[in-house]
Amino acid sequence: MSGTLAPEVLVLGASGRVGAGIVAALLEAGSPVLAVGRDPQRLQALAEAHADEPALQVLAGSVAGDRQASALARRIAGRERPLRAVVDAVAAPRRSARLLDRPVAALRRSLDEDLLPHLAAARHLLPLLRSQSIDTRYVLVGGPHTRNGWAGYGHASVSIAASRMLAQVLHEEAQALGVRLQMLAVDAPVWAADNAARACAGWHSALGVGRGVVSLLSSSSGAARGVVEFTPTSTSGPASLLACDYAPVLRAATGTSGSRCG
Numbered sequence: 431m432s433g434t435l436a437p438e439v440l441v442l443g444a445s446g447r448v449g450a451g452i453v454a455a456l457l458e459a460g461s462p463v464l465a466v467g468r469d470p471q472r473l474q475a476l477a478e479a480h481a482d483e484p485a486l487q488v489l490a491g492s493v494a495g496d497r498q499a500s501a502l503a504r505r506i507a508g509r510e511r512p513l514r515a516v517v518d519a520v521a522a523p524r525r526s527a528r529l530l531d532r533p534v535a536a537l538r539r540s541l542d543e544d545l546l547p548h549l550a551a552a553r554h555l556l557p558l559l560r561s562q563s564i565d566t567r568y569v570l571v572g573g574p575h576t577r578n579g580w581a582g583y584g585h586a587s588v589s590i591a592a593s594r595m596l597a598q599v600l601h602e603e604a605q606a607l608g609v610r611l612q613m614l615a616v617d618a619p620v621w622a623a624d625n626a627a628r629a630c631a632g633w634h635s636a637l638g639v640g641r642g643v644v645s646l647l648s649s650s651s652g653a654a655r656g657v658v659e660f661t662p663t664s665t666s667g668p669a670s671l672l673a674c675d676y677a678p679v680l681r682a683a684t685g686t687s688g689s690r691c692g
Contacts, residue, residue, distance in 0.1 A: 437514035437564055438462035438485075439647070440506065442493060442551055445472035447622045448571055449519040450479075451636025452643050457483050459644045462511065466491045466502065493520060493551035494543075503554035515567040515647050516555050520547050522589075529584035537585050544573075544589035545596065552600050552611070560607040567647050568604060568611040570597050571639065572657070574618050594657060601656030610653055614639075614646055616660045638662050 439456050443449040445467025453476060456463045462485040467473045473488040480486050491502040506513070522543035529537070548570055559566035573590040574580060580587045597613035604611035621629035622636040642660045652658055 435511045436462055437512045437562070438464050438487075439515045439517060440464045440466060440513055440555070442466050442516065442518045443520035444488070445469045445476060446519060446521055447624065447636050448521065448616075448620050448639055450476055451620070451622060451638075452517055452519055452571070452640040453480070453486065454637055455640025455644050456517075457486060458641075459648070461485070461514075461644075463487070464489060464506070464509075464511075468492045468494075493518075493547045493554075495546070496550050496553065499547075499550040499554040503558060506555070507558055512562055512564070513558055513566070514562070514564060515569065516551070516559065517569045517571065517643055517647075518548055518551050519571045520551065521571075521573060522586075524583055524586050526582045527585060528582070529588070532585070537588060540585035540589045541592065544586065545592050548593055548596055549600075552604075556604055556607055556609055556611070559609045566609050568600075568609055569643055569646055570600075570611075570613040571643065572597065572613045572615040574616060598656040612646060612652075612655065613657045614642055614660050615657050616642075634660070634662060 439461050441449055441452050441456070441463060444453050444465030449465070449467065453463055453465050457480060465473065465476060465486060465488045467476075467488075467490065470490045473490060477486065477488050489505070491505065492498040493502060522540070527536070552568070556568060559568060570593065572594055573586070575583075575587055575590065577591070580590075594613060594615065597611070601611050601613075616634060616639055619629075619633050620636050620639055621633045639660060642662075646658055
C-alpha cells in the first residue's frame with residue numbers, strides 16, 4: 431500500500447451498461463473505484479450519478495489493441511493509489527445478423543471488437559497486479575449465450591464463446607504471476623434504466639451483475655475455476671467484503687467510526 435490509500439478496483443468498460451452497474455456495486459461495497467471508458471461524456475455522466483462518492487475517479491482510455499492498452503497501463507502505473515483488482519467489462523456493440531448472410535470479414539471485425547481487447551487488457555494490466563503485495567484479482571465479465579447460439583446474433587455468439595476459452599487459458603497463465611483471474615459468465619442479456627422497457631423475463635439487472643462481481647472478488651471459494659457461472663440468487667443483497675481488509679484505512683479517510691463489514 432502507498433501511505434494510507436486503500437487499494438482500488440479498476441473497471442474497464444465503465445461507461446457501458448454493465449460497467450456502470452459494476453461501478454455502483456463496488457461503491458456500495460465500500461471499495462475505491464477507478465472507472466475507465468472510451469466515452470468521456472458517459473464517464474462524466476457516471477461521475478455525476480455518484481457525485482457524493484469521493485472514492486470514485488474516472489479516466490478516459492481504451493484497450494482496443496496493444497498500443498492503447500499499453501498507454502493506459504502506463505498511466506495507471508503512475509497513480510499513487512495501488513490496484514487491488516481489475517474488472518474487464520468491455521463489450522462491443524451487438525449487431526443482429528446471421529453468419530451465413532454476412533461476409534467472412536464481418537466475423538473478423540467481431541473478433542477484433544469483442545475478443546481481442548480482453549487479451550490486450552490482460553497483457554498490459556496483469557503485470558501491474560503482479561507488482562502488488564496484496565491479494566490481487568482479475569475478473570472478466572462474459573456475455574450471454576456462450577454455449578448455445580444467440581438467435582440472430584451469430585457473430586456475437588462466436589466471439590463471446592471465444593472469450594470464454596480465452597478466460598480459461600488466461601486463468602492458467604495468470605497463476606504464474608500470482609494473480610487469480612476468472613470469468614463471471616453471465617448467461618442472459620442485461621438491463622438497466624436505459625433499456626428496462628425492452629427487457630425480457632430472464633434478463634439480469636446491471637446492478638445484480640455488479641454485485642456478482644463483488645461477490646467473486648471477495649470470495650475465496652471456487653478459486654480453482656477459470657469460469658464461474660453468474661447466479662442472481664447468490665447476490666440478492668449488497669456485499670461489503672471488499673472494505674473489510676482495509677476498514678481502518680477507509681474509516682480514517684472518511685472520518686467515520688463505524689464498520690460496514692458486520
